Amino acid sequence: MTELKLIESIRSQVKPHPNVMLGIGDDCAVLQSHPQAQLVTTDTLMDGRHFICGDTPPALIGRKSLAVSISDIAAMGGVPEAAFVSLVIPQRKESQPLVEGLMSGIVTLADKFHIAIAGGDSNSWSGPLVVSITLTGRPHHRGPVRRSGAKPGDSIFVTGPLGGSIDDHHLNFEPRTFLAKELLDLTPITSMIDLSDGLATDLRHICSESAVSAQLNPEAIPFRSNITHLDTRLEKALTDGEDFELCFSLNPKGVETLKRAKLSQPIYHVGTIVKQGPNALQWNDGTAIISTGFEHGF
Amino acid sequence: MTELKLIESIRSQVKPHPNVMLGIGDDCAVLQSHPQAQLVTTDTLMDGRHFICGDTPPALIGRKSLAVSISDIAAMGGVPEAAFVSLVIPQRKESQPLVEGLMSGIVTLADKFHIAIAGGDSNSWSGPLVVSITLTGRPHHRGPVRRSGAKPGDSIFVTGPLGGSIDDHHLNFEPRTFLAKELLDLTPITSMIDLSDGLATDLRHICSESAVSAQLNPEAIPFRSNITHLDTRLEKALTDGEDFELCFSLNPKGVETLKRAKLSQPIYHVGTIVKQGPNALQWNDGTAIISTGFEHGF
Incomplete structure (x- = not known):
């Protein structure tokens, strides 16, 4: 298949x-400007690392490649808008059904959200499949939710159960943009991140950007x-990663507001933000949490 | 090196x-919105295809990876603004100096333009180096220059000599954003594209999107x-590709305006847009041009 035919086929599927x-x-591509700021995120997924060509159905590879970026937009409290899809395709007989x-996995999830x-790039080579997606979005009218706004006394929540995502959850998880909007419609969120590398690693990012520490309740996770x-x-x-739930902090007033609200899905109060101490993470009995989630390196 | 250290190192170099x-x-990332529209382009470059790790100095790999996207922004008549850099890095001892x-090649060219x-992603694996860059920009106040506006009677120009870019030009070419702005400050441009796959292929894109044909003067190329x-x-x-000059069309009034203007660099009047005929491209004696430039496929 030539790139031109691929582009024509994609163009015909796009609304x-x-x-x-x-x-x-x-x-x-030319995007309409918002009165508000624009969110941009980019993620690259590779065969053998984020999915296994041959084992993972191609539609789920496509789905995951877009879903991880939607999850990043959710973590800023935003609504996704335009995706740019770059494919590096293995030169093999089976590549046409793969692409x-x-x-189809990308387009189906894109339609749902x-x-x-809006654009992309495609190339082929003798190496493994690489899918790189850049996604734009618009923030909630309260503004983008950063990692840096958590304050001592805030409560820490996660939006779903954690761990063991390797079974199939990492391929078919639901990015939490709708829930993020539902929460932000009710109350400001002081900080938020999506759990891609595991709660232990990702909550540390909130702690370091907010200059605080966090106490977790092991009974509540x-x-x-x-x-x-x-x-x-x-x-x-704490460490499996690829949960793609949101982890966020709320001040006491926000907690009260949510207590009175009916949410469309449960959220879990797992801990408390405290003053910055020698350990970013600790259990609520004061012992340090030394676990770390996935660390990328080369 | 861990991803976090890499991100810290990049963060420290970024102004x-x-x-x-x-x-x-x-x-x-959060970008300021423009009153005007936003341009977005994305390009993925791979070891063995667009550069050769080991042969090509790493700074030139970085330079080219960003320059091809700046060239796309130039082809819309825009000014580049924010780059998102995704790296897929080979897990090798030599990867630290490579990255x-x-x-440094990316940051140096980014500073110049x-x-x-503003963001990115990094991953490592046992495969070859992949660099994927998404670049945003803002259009000229005349609006984005599309491929689709060429009209019979327009003149066709290119912004520099073509062919043989494999020597080193494909690594150190100058993306034409400044020249595109200079031209647009003087006159509307009816269509424009950057020459990445060779004049024969890229001018065909203008012909097909504008529903016209093009006559080229072999003496003028x-x-x-x-x-x-x-x-x-x-x-x-016509076919080597990776010239990264601009090819554009001007109506007769625009041609007159440019004749009276002093441009900072020469441009070359290579042909004329004519009514759509059976051949998209022909020489000015009416014979068809059958050459095609680079066609991507898998």
């Missing part, structure tokens, strides 16, 4: 979008039902 | 930018000085 003035087919499946596929072993499940919930 | 409200270090050189490095063989240089100028 018009009110904020995309010019989509696929020119040197650049078709990949794109009202995201336009929700586990995914596939991690049942008592000795290891706390460790797995 | 603040008036249009980047929040750069590296959160889930998304440092790569980033007043581009902020400028050659790079390293292609000297009389029999093949026309073919090479």
Whole structure:
């Protein structure tokens, strides 16, 4: 298949979008400007690292490649708008169904979240599949929720059970943009991050950007039902990664507001922000949490 | 090196930018909105295809990876603003100097074009180096220049000599944003594209999007000085690709305006837009041009 045919096929699947003035087919896409700021995030997923070609159905590879970026927009409290899809495709006989499946997974999830596929790039080589997606979005009218606004006394929440995402959750998780909007419609959120590298690593980012520490209640941390072993499940919930739930902090007034509200799904109060101490993370009995989630390196 | 250290090192090299409200270090970047539209382009470059790790100095790999996207912004007549850099890094001993050189090449060119490095992603694996850059920009006040506005009677120009870019031009070319602005300050441009796949292929894109044909004057096509063989240089100028000059069309009034203007660099009048015929491209004696430039496929 030539790149031109691939682009034509993608162009034919893509619906018009009110904020995309010019989509696929020119040197650049042209997006409508917002009165508010624009969010931009980018994620690159590779065969053997984030998915296994041959094992993972192509549509789920495509779905995950877009879902991780939607999750980043959710973590700023935003609404996704336009995606730019770069494919590096293995030169193999089976690549045509691979690309078709990949794109169908991307387009299906994009439609569900009202995201336009506004551009991209495609190349082929003798190496493994790489999918890189850049996603734009608009913030909630309260403004983008950063990692840096947590204050001592705030409560820490997560939006779903953690750990064991390797089974299939990392491929079919639901990015939390709708819930983030629901929360922000009710109350300001002082800080937020999405859990991609594990609560232990990602909550440390909030602590370091906000210059605070965090106390977690081991009894309150929700586990995914596939991690049942008592000795290891706390460790797995903290470090497995790819949960793609949100972790956020609320001030006491926000907690009161949410107590009175009916949310569309449960959230879990897992701890408290405290003054910055020698350990970014500790249990609520004061002992340090030394676990770390996934650390990228080369 | 861990990803966190890499991000810290990049963060320390990046200067603040008036249009980047929040750069590296959160889930998304936050860009200031323009009253005008936003341009977005994305390009992915791979070892063995667009550069050769080991042969190509890392700083030139970085330079090229950003320059090709600046060239896309130039092709819309825009000014680049914020870059998002995704790296897929080989897990090798030599990767630290590779990444440092790569980033220095990116940062140096970004500074020259007043581009902020506003975000990105980094991953490592056992495969070859992949660099994917998404670049945003703002259009000229006349609006984005599309491929689709060429009209019969327009003149076709290119902004520099073509062919033979494989020597080193493809690594150190100058993206034409300044020239594009200079031209647009003087006159509207009816269509424009940057020459990445060769004049024969890229001018066909203008013809197809504008529903016109193009006549080229073989005597007027400028050659790079390293292609000297009389029999093949026309073919090479049309098909080698990676010239990264601009090809654009002007109506007769625009041509008159430019004749009276002093431009900072020469431009070359290579042909004329004509009514759509059976061949998108022909020589000015009416014979069809069958050459095609680079076609991506998998």
